[in-house]
Amino acid sequence: MNNTVLDAHNLKRVYDENTIPVYALNGVHLHIVRGEFTAIKGPSGSGKTTLLNMIGGLDEPTEGYVNINGTNITQLKGNKLINFRLNNIGFVFQSFNLIPVLTAKENIEFIMLLQKRPKAEREQRVKELLKEVGLADKAGKKPGELSGGQQQRVAVARALAPKPQFILADEPTANLDSVSAGNLLDMMAKLNREENMTFIFSTHDQRVIDRARRVITLEDGKIVNDTAPASLDHTLI
Amino acid sequence: MIAKLTWRNLWRNPRRTLITMTSVTFAVLLAILMQSFQKGVFDNLVKNVVSFYHGYIQVHKKGYWDEQVLDNSFQYDDSLVMKLSRNPEIKVLTPRIETFLLASVGNSTKGCMLVGTDPVKENLLTGLKDKIVKGRYFTDNEAAVLIAEGLAGRLKLTVQDTIILLGQGYHGAMAAGKYPVRGIIHFGSPALNDGLLYMPLAQAQFFLSAENMLTSLAVGIREPEKMTAIQQLLLSEMGKEYEVMNWKELMPDIANHIKADGSSFYIFTGVLYLIIAFGIFGTILMMTAERRYEFGMLVAIGMKKLSLGKILLFETLLITLLGVITGLLISLPFVLYFSRNPLRITGEIAEAYERFGFEALFPAAVDNSILIVQSLIVLIIAFLIGLYPLWHVGRINPMLAMKK
Ligand SMILES: Nc1ncnc2c1ncn2[C@@H]1O[C@H](COP(=O)(O)OP(=O)(O)OP(=O)(O)O)[C@@H](O)[C@H]1O
Ligand SMILES: [Mg+2]
Numbered sequence: 001m002n003n004t005v006l007d008a009h010n011l012k013r014v015y016d017e018n019t020i021p022v023y024a025l026n027g028v029h030l031h032i033v034r035g036e037f038t039a040i041k042g043p044s045g046s047g048k049t050t051l052l053n054m055i056g057g058l059d060e061p062t063e064g065y066v067n068i069n070g071t072n073i074t075q076l077k078g079n080k081l082i083n084f085r086l087n088n089i090g091f092v093f094q095s096f097n098l099i100p101v102l103t104a105k106e107n108i109e110f111i112m113l114l115q116k117r118p119k120a121e122r123e124q125r126v127k128e129l130l131k132e133v134g135l136a137d138k139a140g141k142k143p144g145e146l147s148g149g150q151q152q153r154v155a156v157a158r159a160l161a162p163k164p165q166f167i168l169a170d171e172p173t174a175n176l177d178s179v180s181a182g183n184l185l186d187m188m189a190k191l192n193r194e195e196n197m198t199f200i201f202s203t204h205d206q207r208v209i210d211r212a213r214r215v216i217t218l219e220d221g222k223i224v225n226d227t228a229p230a231s232l233d234h235t236l237i
Numbered sequence: 238m239i240a241k242l243t244w245r246n247l248w249r250n251p252r253r254t255l256i257t258m259t260s261v262t263f264a265v266l267l268a269i270l271m272q273s274f275q276k277g278v279f280d281n282l283v284k285n286v287v288s289f290y291h292g293y294i295q296v297h298k299k300g301y302w303d304e305q306v307l308d309n310s311f312q313y314d315d316s317l318v319m320k321l322s323r324n325p326e327i328k329v330l331t332p333r334i335e336t337f338l339l340a341s342v343g344n345s346t347k348g349c350m351l352v353g354t355d356p357v358k359e360n361l362l363t364g365l366k367d368k369i370v371k372g373r374y375f376t377d378n379e380a381a382v383l384i385a386e387g388l389a390g391r392l393k394l395t396v397q398d399t400i401i402l403l404g405q406g407y408h409g410a411m412a413a414g415k416y417p418v419r420g421i422i423h424f425g426s427p428a429l430n431d432g433l434l435y436m437p438l439a440q441a442q443f444f445l446s447a448e449n450m451l452t453s454l455a456v457g458i459r460e461p462e463k464m465t466a467i468q469q470l471l472l473s474e475m476g477k478e479y480e481v482m483n484w485k486e487l488m489p490d491i492a493n494h495i496k497a498d499g500s501s502f503y504i505f506t507g508v509l510y511l512i513i514a515f516g517i518f519g520t521i522l523m524m525t526a527e528r529r530y531e532f533g534m535l536v537a538i539g540m541k542k543l544s545l546g547k548i549l550l551f552e553t554l555l556i557t558l559l560g561v562i563t564g565l566l567i568s569l570p571f572v573l574y575f576s577r578n579p580l581r582i583t584g585e586i587a588e589a590y591e592r593f594g595f596e597a598l599f600p601a602a603v604d605n606s607i608l609i610v611q612s613l614i615v616l617i618i619a620f621l622i623g624l625y626p627l628w629h630v631g632r633i634n635p636m637l638a639m640k641k
Contacts, residue, residue, distance in 0.1 A: 058537055058636040079541055086539025093537075093639065096530060101245035106238070113238050114539055158538075 005069055005165045005198055006032040006055060012063035013050050013221075024050040025061070026221035032166065032200060037192045039212035040202040046218040048202035049170055055200070056168045057085050069165050086114055090159025090167035092201075095175045097155035098143040104154045105130065105139040111161050129157040133187060149180030153187060160191065166198035173208055185211045239544075243551045250524075254556055257520045261560025261615060262567065264513040268506050268611045269568040270601070275502045277576065277602035279495060280461055285595045286491055287484045288363050289426055290433075292331065292455035293464050295487060296471060299480045301452060302487075307336050307407050310450040311479070318454070321474065326467050329361040329457040334441050334450060338404025338412065340434060342392045349388055349434050351402065353441020362457045365422065365435070372396035372420030380440050381419040387431035389421050396420060402434075407447035414444050425594015514618050518625070521553055525626050532630055533638025546627035553626070557619035561612045568608075575601035 008030040015022040024047045032038065040048050053059035055066050057073045065074040068088055076084055085091075098107045105126050112122045130136045133153040143151050152172055159167045169188075173181035185208055191197045201208075209215055217225035247254050287293050298311040313332055322330050334353040339346050356375055360366045365383070366374045375381050382400060384392075394400060398418050406412035416436070424430040442448050458467055464483055472481045485492035525532075535545055579600030582590075587597035 053636050056537075082536065082539055082541055085537065091538050093534065097534065099242070099531065099535070101242065101249060106241075110238065111538060114541075114544075162539075 003033040003035070004031065005034050006030065006200075007067040008055055008064065009067070010064040011051070011054055011061045011066070013047075013054065013059065014062045017062075023221045025054065028064075028218075028221070028223055030055070030216070030223070032198065034198055035192070035196045036166075036198050036200070036214055037189065037212055038200050038214040038216060039209050040200065040216045040218060041204070041209055042218035044204075047221040048218055050221075051218065052168050052170045052200070052202055056089050056091060057081055086111070087162055088165045090156075090162070090164040092152065092155045092159050092167060092169035092172045094171045095148070095151075097158070098151060100143050103140050103142055104135060104146065104150075104157075107143070107154055108158045108161050111158050115162055125161060129160055132160075132191065133157045147180065148176050149184055152176065152180075152184050156184070156188065156191070160195075160197065166200055169199065169201035171202055171204065173203065173205055178207065181205065181208065239548060239551075243548055243555060246548070246552055247555060253520055253523070257517060257556050258560040258563065260516045261513060261557050261619075262564040264509050265561050265564025265611055265615055266568045266571075268509055268614075269564065269607060270571060271502060271506060272607045272611060273568075273572045273601040273604065274575070274599060276604055276607065277579070277600040280602055281579075281596065281598060281600055282495060283461060283484065286488065286495075289424065289594055290363060290429055291484055291487050292362050293458050293461060294456035294468055294471065294481060294483050296454040296456065296475060297452065297480050297482070299478055302480060302482060305335070305452070307334075307405070307445060307447060307450075307452065310334065310407065310447060310452045313449045313451045317475070321471070324467075324470070326459055326463055327456060328459050329358050331355060331358040331362040331455040331457070332438060332451045333359075333453050333455060334438065334445065334447060335452045336404060336445060338402055340388070340392065341401050341403070342394045342398060345392055347388060347391055349432050351404070351441060351445075352433060352435050353438045353445070354435060355438050359435070362455055368422040368424065369420045370423045372418065375419045375435070375437055378437050378439050379419070380416060381436070382416045383420045383422050383435040384418050385430050385433040386421050386423045387427065388434065389418070391431070394418060400434075402444070404445075406445040407450060410446035412445050425592060510614065510618060513615065514622060517553065517557065517619055517622050520556070521549075521622055521626055524552075525549070525629050529633075529638050532633050533635040536630075536633060537635040537639065542630050542633065543627075546630040549626035549630065550620070550623035553619050553623035554616065557616060561615050565608055565612060572601045572603055575599075576603045 008028060011025050011028040011030075012023065013025040015024055028047075028051060030051075040051065042048055050059065054061055055068075057066070057076065061074060065072055067073070068084075071084065071088075073081065073084055091097075099110065102110060108126045108129055109122050112125065117125075126139075127136075130139055133156055135150060135153055135157070138146060138150060143154070146154065155172075156167070173184055176184065188199055188201075189211060192199055203209060215225070215227050216223055298309050301309040318330055318332070321327060332355055336351055337348060338351055340349045341347070356377055360374070369383070370386060372383075375383055384394070384400065389395065392400070396418055399415055400418055402412070402414050402416065404412045422433070422435070424433065436444070442450060456467070456471070458464060468481050468483050475481060532545060536542060579598040581587075582597045582599065590597040
């Protein structure tokens with residue numbers, strides 16, 4: 001059974017091609033199967049954000065391609081690409097993930113609204129998700145009334161809502177204290193275990209890296225190390 | 238949800254939204270007041286001008302206006318007039334016979350225009366009775382005249398004196414007669430004040446051997462706005478042997494003069510709207526700059542740019558619409574008040590106005606089309622400005638927008 005959700009081939013991203021070229025990514029191959037819980041680490045400027053943007057369809061590679069669940073997204077443009085992101089990729093950013101004027105419930109519902117899901121289904125799923133991220137009692141609160149950790153949980157719930165192929169999170173804990181960061185990681189790990197949701201996240205934080213089952217190390221736009229614990233054979237290529 | 242989002246976004250920066258709304262409100266208020274006063278003053282001016290003498294519309298025999306002689310007169314057809322005066326838009330139809338002749342008292346002789354008219358209908362049309370400064374108004378069929386003040390002065394005559402009239406009647410008949418002066422009338426316009434002489438219609442027709450003939454039928458109408466429509470109607474009802482002219486055609490110089498005066502108002506409102514446009518644009522510019530990251534985030538998670546752009550357009554329109562509605566609501570009582578209680582100026586300017594026969598009044602016109610047009614202009618401006626965020630979002634690159 002083919003469990004591949006993501007296949008990135010020879011990704012290169014060159015900035016300032018005409019002056020002094022910067023290779024933000026320099027030939028990255030990445031293969032992710034369903035159910036992975038993968039951390040991408042590396043020093044500042046090593047290309048983590050660039051790689052996540054590339055596999056999230058937010059940036060185009062100078063060379064190479066990204067294939068998600070059988071679709072070559074590198075060839076998608078405009079609204080097709082936006083629609084693909086909407087239905088296939090969950091995003092959690094470092095901060096300011098949420099629409100400040102909408103409540104937690106509305107923020108989660110918003111993405112399903114973009115998908116034009118029927119009201120009953122939306123209501124049902126929002127309820128489920130709020131419970132899963134442990135914020136059932138905060139449904140009516142606006143982002144400004146939530147702590148940083150709670151906001152990130154809402155963001156995870158929203159990313160989960162459309163049942164994407166995988167969730168991308170660029171330094172999701174960078175703005176959190178260590179307790180909140182730990183809690184967020186616990187929750188993500190639980191979703192990964194119980195729902196088999198695939199997570200790919202970048203981080204600087206050693207404690208976060210310790211929770212990952214596969215750790216990819218980037219340096220100067222290249223993968224220099226890729227570890228997968230032997231116990232998780234389905235993460236092995 | 239879109240509506241909810243739009244509405245809540247509006248109040249993210251309540252102060253800025255209120256300032257923008259208030260500026261729109263003031264612009265609409267100012268524009269409406271200005272336009273209403275401009276129109277009110279203009280209408281009043283026209284009302285004054287047409288009540289000097291001409292009326293809003295005149296019917297003549299075709300060709301009379303180009304060659305104003307008695308032989309170009311037409312038969313006073315009762316059935317036709319009855320039919321016309323049943324039109325509820327027509328306030329009064331004043332039949333007149335007009336001709337130039339010589340008037341003399343003692344040794345002095347002056348040229349003047351004799352106006353034979355129906356005393357009651359003339360008064361309804363031009364308020365002639367109120368222009369009497371000495372003596373009294375004439376009655377229906379008395380053999381007497383009213384004489385304009387300037388002409389009386391030049392002939393050195395006063396009430397109860399006798400005036401001798403000499404001229405040519407219908408089809409070259411001789412017209413000569415002696416009439417007592419019943420009253421002296423004052424006209425603001427020097428041209429009228431120096432040359433008019435009034436006589437009851439039947440007397441004048443008899444004097445000119447032109448029984449039942451008219452040179453013009455002056456039409457008083459209830460609503461000046463409908464003048465052109467009524468003119469068209471009369472034209473079709475009267476038929477080809479007649480010409481139907483409105484006051485602008487009768488007095489082209491005055492019409493041109495009043496029109497030219499209106500343009501400065503338009504320039505002023507234009508500048509006003511320009512200022513408002515920049516005000517709204519400034520707000521939108523700040524808003525899009527501040528929310529750049531959020532726009533990037535929304536497009537990243539899967540919101541179509543057009544949907545996002547629409548929300549921003551709605552925000553712009555909504556701010557403006559609220560401002561416009563408030564402006565309308567505030568301006569309405571002002572307009573109504575000043576239409577019923579016109580601004581009245583006093584002092585020298587007022588005297589100058591009155592000397593020329595104008596009321597020194599500045600009323601506001603109550604005109605729905607002013608309210609609608611001004612509101613629409615502002616909304617169209619807002620719509621055009623609202624296209625900017627649409628364009629801005631259209632070009633957004635989520636990755637770059639979210640970069641710190
Ligand atoms: N828009 C850009 N223009 C030019 N160079 C860029 C641009 N974006 C990124 N880079 C360069 O690409 C390289 C990789 O950047 P990237 O943001 O992917 O690193 P990162 O690993 O996410 O770093 P950090 O840990 O600081 O977030 C860096 O050298 C950076 O300067
Ligand atoms: Mg980064």
